Amino acid sequence: MSETPVPPHFPEVLELFALTGRFVSAAHYGSGHINDTFVVLQDTGAARPRRYIAQRINDRIFKNVPGLMDNVRRVTAHLSAKAERQLTLIPARTGEPCARDNHGGWWRFYDFVEGAHTVDRVTSEAEAREAARAFGDFQAQLADLPGGRLHETIPNFHHTRSRFENFRRALQADTAGRAAEVKPEIDFAFSREADADVLLNLLANGEVSERVTHNDTKINNVMLDDVTHRAVAVIDLDTVMPGLPLYDFGEMMRTSASTALEDDPEPAKMTLDLRLFAVLVEGYLSSAVGDVLNATERAHLGFAGRLMAYENGLRFLTDYLQGDTYYKIKYPQHNLIRTRTQFALVRSIIAQTPAMDRILEKFRA
Secondary structure, three states: OOOOOOOOHHHHOOOOOOOOOEEEEEEEOOOOOOOOOEEEEEEEOOOOOEEEEEEEOOOOOOOOOOHHHHHHHHHOOOOOOOOOOOOOEEEEEOOOOOOOOOOOOOEEEEEEOOOOOOOOOOOOOHHHHHHHHHHHHHHOOOOOOOOOOOOOOOOOOHHHHHHHHHHHHHHHHOOOOOOHHHHHHHHHHHHHHHHHHHHHHHHOOOOOOOOOOOOOOOHHHHEEOOOOOEEEEOOOOOOOEEEHHHHHHHHHHHHHOOOOOOOOOOOOHHHHHHHHHHOOOHHHOOHHHHHOOOOHHHOOHHHHHHHHHHHHHHHHHHHHHHHOOOOOOOOHHHHHHHHHHHHHHHHHHHHHHHHHHHHHHHHOO
16 A cells, blocks of 8 residues: 655644644554554654654545544543543644644544554454454443434444445446346345344344444554553544444454455455454453343354455445445456455355354353
8 A cells, every 4th residue: 555645734734733842754654544644753852752643534435524523532532531541632723623724634633652553464362352352342431421322424334234225226237337247246145135134123123232333343443552462442433433232243253353365366265263253252252341242242243243244245246336436446356356255254154153153152141
C-alpha cells in the first residue's frame, strides 16, 4: 500500500487543535486503508518529542462525521474512566471532538498510545487469546454507556439480509457483464441464503440483545504492550455503534482463526483453524463479557464466524458483479478471489461444526 503524503496545508490543520509544544514533523503512519493517518511529533522541551496521531476522516465512507465523532467522544470518555491506557481525543480549539479545514477535510487528533504496538495477523495462540479478551472486555465496559443509543455510522453494516439483497440486485443488473462467469459462486450464495436471517430472527424474538459493539474486530485493532504483549487498548472506533456481540466474535473468528489471507489465490488453503477457534472462545468468554452473554449468544459463537465469512463473501461478490466500485483491487479478479476464499471458509466451518460445538459445550453457562 502506498503511503499517503502529508498535505501541504497541514500546518493550518495543527492550528485547529489544542496541541502541546512546537511542531517538529509529521509522517504517514500505520496500515489502515480508510482514513489518512499521520504521526505528529511536537517539541515540549522534554527529552523526547510528544507524539500525536492525526487522522483525516474519510467522509465518503462515513457520511455523518459529527455523529461518528459524537460516538467516539462518548466511548473514549467512558473507557478512560475504566482503564488508564485508552485512546484519548485531543479536542479542537472550539471544544468539539473534530474540526474541518478550509479544504473541507474532517480531522481528529489522539494522544499516541506509547509502549504498545499492533500486529496485522495472528501469529500465536497468545495473540489470539489477547485479541479475544480485549474485545470481550471492550464490549463489557461499554454495556453501561450512558446517553442513549449511539449513531449508526454505517447503516446496516452487519445486516446480512441487506447484504444479500444488495447481491441479488447486483446480479439482476449485471452491469459489468460478469454473472455468467461466476455461476458456482452465485449458486453457493443462494444455497446459504437462510443463514442471513438467523441472528436477525433471534434479535427480533428477543433471544439476543443489541449492545454497543466494535464491528471491525481484526487483531490490528488491538494494541499490545511492547513488554508484556498483553492487550492494553482497542482502537479504530469508527464502526463502534449498536450491534450484536456475535458479529464481533464472528468477525474476529473469520480473521484470526483462518489459515490463509483474504485474497490468497488458492482458496483451498482457506480453512478454519480449530485450535485457534478454541483459544478465541476461551479468551472471549474469560473476559468480562462472559458474565454478560446469555446461553443463546454463547451457543451461536461458532455460527457467527460462518455468518461473517458468508457476509463478506457476499460483499466481495456484489462488488465484483458491479465492476469493483467499492473495494480497492490490484488485479481484475481480485474481488472474485476474495469471494472464493470466504466461501471456502464457510465450507470449512460447516464441516467442523460438530467439533466446534464440542468446544462450546465446555463453556456452556
